[in-house]
Amino acid sequence: MFQQLPMFQRIGKQAFKKDLTNTLKLxxxxxxxxNKFRSIHVAGTNGKGSVSHMLASVFQSAGYKTGLYTSxxxxxxxxxxxxxxxxxxxxxxxxxxxxxxxxxEGNKLSFFEMTVGMAFDYFAEQKVDIAIIETGMGGRLxxxxxxxxxxxxxxxxxxxHTAFLGNSLAEIAGEKAxxxxxxxxxxxxxxxxxxxSVFRKTAENLSSGIFFAEDYKFPKYYTDxxxxxxxxxxxxxxxxxxxxxxxxxxxxxxxITNGLSNVKLHTGLQGRWDVIGEKPRxxxxxxxxxxxxxxxxxxxxKEKFQQLHFVLGVVNDKDLTKILPLFxxxxxxxxxxxxxxxxxxxxxxxxxxxxxxxxGHVFESVYLAFLAAKEAALDEDIIFxxxxxxxxxxxx
Numbered sequence: 001m002f003q004q005l006p007m008f009q010r011i012g013k014q015a016f017k018k019d020l021t022n023t024l025k026l027x028x029x030x031x032x033x034x035n036k037f038r039s040i041h042v043a044g045t046n047g048k049g050s051v052s053h054m055l056a057s058v059f060q061s062a063g064y065k066t067g068l069y070t071s072x073x074x075x076x077x078x079x080x081x082x083x084x085x086x087x088x089x090x091x092x093x094x095x096x097x098x099x100x101x102x103x104x105e106g107n108k109l110s111f112f113e114m115t116v117g118m119a120f121d122y123f124a125e126q127k128v129d130i131a132i133i134e135t136g137m138g139g140r141l142x143x144x145x146x147x148x149x150x151x152x153x154x155x156x157x158x159x160x161h162t163a164f165l166g167n168s169l170a171e172i173a174g175e176k177a178x179x180x181x182x183x184x185x186x187x188x189x190x191x192x193x194x195x196x197s198v199f200r201k202t203a204e205n206l207s208s209g210i211f212f213a214e215d216y217k218f219p220k221y222y223t224d225x226x227x228x229x230x231x232x233x234x235x236x237x238x239x240x241x242x243x244x245x246x247x248x249x250x251x252x253x254x255x256i257t258n259g260l261s262n263v264k265l266h267t268g269l270q271g272r273w274d275v276i277g278e279k280p281r282x283x284x285x286x287x288x289x290x291x292x293x294x295x296x297x298x299x300x301x302k303e304k305f306q307q308l309h310f311v312l313g314v315v316n317d318k319d320l321t322k323i324l325p326l327f328x329x330x331x332x333x334x335x336x337x338x339x340x341x342x343x344x345x346x347x348x349x350x351x352x353x354x355x356x357x358x359x360g361h362v363f364e365s366v367y368l369a370f371l372a373a374k375e376a377a378l379d380e381d382i383i384f385x386x387x388x389x390x391x392x393x394x395x396x
Contacts, residue, residue, distance in 0.1 A: 022109050023143040026117040029103050033117075033124035037067065039131045039147045040240070043139040043176045044155030046292040047189060047233045050225055050272055051155055052134040054237040057266040058259030059130050060084050062251045067123040067131030069144070071112070074270055074286075074393040081119045083126055085266045092122060112136050116143040130249075140178020150247065152179045152208075153240055154199070155189035155233065158291035169194040177202040185209040185243050189236035213239040223260040227273030227285070228302075229295035234260070271392045273299065280377035281305070284385045284392045288314070290322045296386070297326050306380040307332065309373040313366050313391035314349060315342040323387075324356045332376065333360025334369035338390030366394040 027034055042052045049070055056068040066084055073079035078087035096118045097104070104114055123131045133149070135142040157173045173195035180186045180202050188199050191214050203210035218238045223230060237260075245251055263269055271286040273296070281303070287296045300308070308331035314320070315338065327333075335350045337343040346362040353360070363369035366385075373383045385395045 020141055020143070020146065022107055022113050023116060023146055025107055026103070026109060026113060027120070027146055029100070030117055030121050033120040034147045036124035037120075037128050037131050039133050039149045040151045040153065040244075041133050041135070041144065041147060041149040041179045042153045042155070043135040043142075043179050044153075044189060045158035045172070045176075045289065046287070046295075047155035047229070047236070048134050048153075050230060050233045050269070051153060051189070051236050051240075052132045053263050053267040053269040054223070054225070054233065054260060055153075055240065056082075056085075056132045057263045058237070058241060058251060058256055059132070060266050061259035061262070062249075062255035064129040065127070067119075067126070067128040068267060069116070069119040069123075069131065070134045071115070071136050072389050074389060074396060077115075079268065080115060081122055082267065083123070083128060085268055087268075088118075088122055093118065096121060110143075113143045120147075135176075135179065138172075138175040138178070140175050142179075145179055148181055149179075149184060150249075151240060151244055152181065152184060152186040153189070153236060154179070154186065155236055156291070157190075157192060157195045158289055170198055173198040174202075180206055180208055182206045183208055185211065185247070187236060187240045187243065188212050189232060190214065209243075211239055211243060216242070221257065221260050223263060224265070225263050225269070225272055226275070227296070228299050229292075230272075270396055271389065274392075274396065276396060277383075279379040280309075280374070280381040280383050282374075282383045282385065284396055286389045286392050287386060288318065288323075288388050290326065293323055293326045293386075297328070300328075300382070300384060303382055304380075305382040306378055307382075309334065309377050309381060309383045310360070311336065311366065311369045311373050311383065311385040311391065311395070312349065312353075312360075312387045313338040313346070313369075314344050314387040315340070315390070316344040317342065318344070320349075320352045324353055324358060327353075327356070327358055329357045331358070332373070333358050334363055334373050335360055336363045336366040336369040336391070338366060338388050339394065340390050343388075343390065366391050370395050 042048045059066040068082045081088040213236045274284040311334045313336045335346040337346045
């Protein structure tokens with residue numbers, strides 16, 4: 001799978017296809033599994049993974065057989081496809097490839113197209129009650145966008161993947177708005193002057209009800225997902241559940257409380273303000289664009305520490321002039337290249353960071369950088385691991 005088929009997560013731009021032709025071909029070949037289960041579609045620049053996992057956990061708590069499709073994975077490819085938190089079996093993955101290999105190779109499907117087909121086929125075969133489907137990138141031409149969901153959710157819009165989605169918030173919003181379907185409600189997580197009119201116009205053209213999470217008030221709920229940035233995700237989740245309940249889904253107060261308290265337990269979510277050690281405190285977060293990193297840095301400043309240590313690795317398509325100024329100058333940096341073809345050379349990262357007065361050393365791997373940070377850190381310090389999903393994956 002990984003060798004024969006291009007994969008954006010590993011190689012970047014050349015793996016991306018802005019076209020649904022192959023996905024539609026595959027859907028037809030598989031006898032349209034996307035029509036055999038009910039779904040919720042989640043898009044957004046940041047927060048879509050957290051909201052997807054929250055939704056899955058709540059529906060699972062409500063007694064529904066719940067599919068969850070997300071990307072990228074951290075450790076195991078099978079993390080992308082789960083039912084009630086359980087990973088798709090190795091046998092099911094192998095069987096799908098064996099049964100469809102000739103078609104997959106003959107039509108030169110991308111890694112992502114193939115994985116979406118596998119997920120939809122699995123959810124249909126396993127007869128899930130509901131599947132939470134997270135988009136990969138964008139929305140309009142994302143391979144997941146062949147479903148007709150019960151609800152569309154767009155968490156927020158930020159300037160990420162501009163090479164594919166557009167250079168303005170309005171352009172990116174237009175791509176994400178592509179998941180809105182005719183007469184299907186849509187929840188928008190955050191209001192923004194540049195994007196609100198785009199979403200309203202799209203919803204109006206499709207006779208779809210539009211709901212802005214910021215307009216609603218809810219009682220306080222506890223969630224095991226840490227980080228202040230989860231407050232907005234929580235509001236988006238609660239607005240979504242409210243609309244789904246109005247449309248006939250049976251979700252009790254107990255299911256909401258239990259689902260939100262046990263997101264990690266139910267779904268296996270990792271890498272969102274994940275505290276994996278104490279003395280020194282070690283925090284991992286997969287935030288990798290300016291909007292996400294701003295929130296994470298703000299949260300870090302609320303922590304108590306004597307010194308900050310950053311284990312930092314990024315991929316080569318990031319605009320470093322946007323993200324490096326967000327990091328504190330009064331910290332020690334441990335630069336490393338994530339072990340993927342897209343990983344940015346650690347020396348290059350160090351040189352670029354130096355332009356923003358961020359100083360540190362280069363290491364041969366993320367893990368060696370992490371060991372060096374642990375050796376240097378005092379009990380009262382904090383080690384933060386981030387910059388990319390791949391950086392976090394090598395430590396978690």
